[in-house]
Amino acid sequence: MSHPHEPVGEWWRDQVAALHRWGRLVLRDEDDSVHQMRVTVRRLRSVLATYRPLLDTEQTEPLRAELKWLAALLGDVRDAEVLRKRLRQWSAEHGPGPSGVDALRAALTERQAVGRARLLPELDGERYRALTAALAAADGFPWSGSAPGKKKLRKRLRRDWRRLAAAVDAAERADTAVERRRQLHEVRKKAKRTRYTAESLREVFGKDAERLAEAARSIQSALGDLNDSAVMIRAIEDIPGRDDALREFLEAEEAAAKAAEEKFASVWKKANRSKVHGWLNP
Known part of the structure; x- marks a missing residue:
């Protein structure tokens, strides 16, 4: 367990809290929430990989696997969001699109809808709740011993x-x-x-x-x-x-x-x- 004032442990608690917050906002379809939640997941995954030799891997390797699962769900939605925004910007400069642009727009809209249909039930499901509980249970950064x-x-x-x-x-x-x-x-x-x-x-x-x-x-x-x-x-x-x-x-x-x-x-x-x-x- 990390010391309450251990700096990396404080950073970890902030990220876990952010994950909870953004998850609630994604369920409410708040603007930019998928992007922010995805970035938070990336931060958590990334530092678990970087600090791996210093961690309690029996605890952290399952966390990494579950964060990867969550990142994939969020990525499907976020990538479609980004592409739709790029297409809107281009269309605004070039006027209403004919059939080809309409087809691309429809494909991206469907891609985002399918991604959200997969993501939202998971954010309200047992697997996600178990992940957030396990992240919070670390009570700071999950070092294998005292903070390095x-x-x-x-x-x-x-x-x-x-x-x-x-x-x-x-x-x-x-x-x-x-x-x-x-x-x-x-x-x-x-x-x-x-x-x-x-x-x-x-x-x-x-x-x-x-x-x-x-x-x-x-x-x-x-x-x-x-x-x-x-x-x-x-x-x-x-x-x-x-x-x-x-x-x-x-x-x-x-x-x-x-x-x-x-x-x-x-x-x-x-x-x-x-x-x-x-x-x-x-």
Whole structure:
């Protein structure tokens, strides 16, 4: 059990409380609630992975598995929300869409409806209640013993950062555009983990952790734009018999994906500075 004033334990309790709060708002269909609940689940999953060698894994591995299940349910709904928003923005600029855009709109609306039909009963079911009860039962972060000191915590964050940097190197060495995008997707995942770990350590490392979390967030944001375009491209390609308007939308998303890739280079250059991550070195 964590000490009541142990900083990471306090952060954990805040996230568990946020999960409860957002879950209630999702059931009420409040705006942005699915997105916020999904982010909270990601934070919990991410830190459980980062700190795994320091945790009571008999307790935390089942939590990770159940959080993964919940993340998948939320992801189905949230991805459809994002795509529908992108389509609305494009349609507002280009006027009412003909058959191809209408078909895409209908497909995305159905995708969101199906996702919500799966999600909502689960949020009111026994499996979700058991998960939230187990998360709360930890009463702070579920360390295997006493809370680790700064040295061990810094080591876990340093490992996340180095994995992020290695993923960027792999993307820069990619031989094809397809491989580069695949590697950049890995960069985005590593950036999220680095960000969430740094956020959990704000009370431990102060401004250093805040600066690193912000750098990782900027990477995540830039590559999130690329990911949204890539997912939309796949959704458009699934529509049979694309017409001129849908082909125009596809071209716009491909251009947006390319622009996001180009933007990432400058974002990474700014993030990969000694001022941001030099304090992690032993």
